[in-house]
Amino acid sequence: MQNIDLHVHSSWSDDADYSVSNLIKIAKTEQVSVLSVTDHNSSSSVEEAIYWGHQNNIHVLPGIEIDCSFGNNNYHLLGYGYRRHSSDFTDIEHNFNQLQQAATPIKLEKLKALGFFLNEEHLFSLAGDRVPQEEEMAELILEDERNAGHSLLVPYRKGNARGDMPLINFFWDFFGKGKPCHVEIAFPPLQEMVEVIRSNGGIPVIAHIGANVKSGHTDVISEMIKVGVMGVEVFSSYHDNDLRQQLYHYAQDRALLMTCGSDFHGKNKPKIRMGSCKLSLSESEKVNEFLEHVLLY
Numbered sequence: 001m002q003n004i005d006l007h008v009h010s011s012w013s014d015d016a017d018y019s020v021s022n023l024i025k026i027a028k029t030e031q032v033s034v035l036s037v038t039d040h041n042s043s044s045s046v047e048e049a050i051y052w053g054h055q056n057n058i059h060v061l062p063g064i065e066i067d068c069s070f071g072n073n074n075y076h077l078l079g080y081g082y083r084r085h086s087s088d089f090t091d092i093e094h095n096f097n098q099l100q101q102a103a104t105p106i107k108l109e110k111l112k113a114l115g116f117f118l119n120e121e122h123l124f125s126l127a128g129d130r131v132p133q134e135e136e137m138a139e140l141i142l143e144d145e146r147n148a149g150h151s152l153l154v155p156y157r158k159g160n161a162r163g164d165m166p167l168i169n170f171f172w173d174f175f176g177k178g179k180p181c182h183v184e185i186a187f188p189p190l191q192e193m194v195e196v197i198r199s200n201g202g203i204p205v206i207a208h209i210g211a212n213v214k215s216g217h218t219d220v221i222s223e224m225i226k227v228g229v230m231g232v233e234v235f236s237s238y239h240d241n242d243l244r245q246q247l248y249h250y251a252q253d254r255a256l257l258m259t260c261g262s263d264f265h266g267k268n269k270p271k272i273r274m275g276s277c278k279l280s281l282s283e284s285e286k287v288n289e290f291l292e293h294v295l296l297y
Helices: 020-029 046-055 088-113 120-127 134-143 151-156 166-175 190-199 217-225 241-253 281-291
Strands: 004-008 034-037 063-070 073-080 203-206 231-236 257-261
Touching: 004 020, 004 063, 004 073, 004 231, 004 257, 004 281, 020 034, 020 046, 034 046, 063 088, 063 190, 063 217, 073 190, 073 257, 088 134, 088 190, 120 134, 134 151, 134 166, 151 166, 190 203, 203 257, 217 241, 231 241, 231 281, 241 257, 241 281, 257 281
Parallel strands: 004 034, 203 231, 231 257
Antiparallel strands: 063 073, 073 203
């Protein structure tokens, strides 16, 4: 049975660590045979992934993960098998970076208002030519000795309740919707991003719905199908077995495509391992049905 992972991130993403070449090496170690590097709002990894995939006998599927809005929430939309050289995805990346740059000063002010010390010069140095990310902010805040006694940071210290994945947990707890440092960003509408993917010969798939809403998952997906979403990431690190089964039967009944993905990032999500979906035979068959609709390199 193939080990397939269609949702991993390289350093072309704003919050991941590994170069594409190192990512492919990890995939080889984990015996992943089919991989898609789905960087956030960027298709810049595609050519590298194909090249290094060939060097390591790993089939590569061009991918991207786009931040978008739908209803009153933000979601991640995966795009697979699109035309690799389309300028549409360059435009998406440029727009996303502009939105993030505008939001960064507001995020920093909100962190300061909570009494957190943060070396901004070091933050921008770490980010280099990228927009500083919330996980980088969290890392510097947790490392700064001036914050050692701050009560709000206790849960993120080693051995405490949120200390298993402190950086991403900090992100969710402080920057998530309704949280104290949240900044509302006008991400592009999901239906527009669906159209971009489909008009470039790709397949739009909604990512890890269980990470975005706590209930009514299939109700949300039903509305997304109406605007052209063609598949569901059924098998995800964020979905327990009950949700996997619910999504599996929902997708099967509606002839929706099914995909699997770990959402591997590196140190920001240390508990997530590449190639960790562990599909049953019937589940693997469904993912392979999806792969029949795309071109692997």
